[in-house]
Amino acid sequence: MSMDGRGTSALDRLRARYDQEARVCPECGFEDEAGSWRVQTTGSRVYYRHLCPSCGSRSTRVLRLGGSRDDE
Structure with missing residues (x-):
């Protein structure tokens, strides 16, 4: 992946x-x-997840796409 932002999507740059x-x-x-963040999309949301290799705790960030808001 290019770190200067060329040749990548906005979602790749965010990851x-x-x-x-840190x-x-x-x-x-x-x-x-x-470690790195794993990315998964449902079409209306993009999930960025990181799993701690020490204790197994999961950090998640959610990017909602589109104009409607849908809380989980």
Whole structure:
């Protein structure tokens, strides 16, 4: 993936930004330097998930697409 933003989609660039953030687990404090965010889409939402390799805690960020709001 190109880090300068060319040749990638907006969703790829957002994942790259999440990957550059410090990945410190809010539950156990483990810093996952080698981990990355997994991406899944349902069409109306994009889910970015990171699983802590130490304790298994999951961090999730949701991007809603379109004009309607649907809370989970």
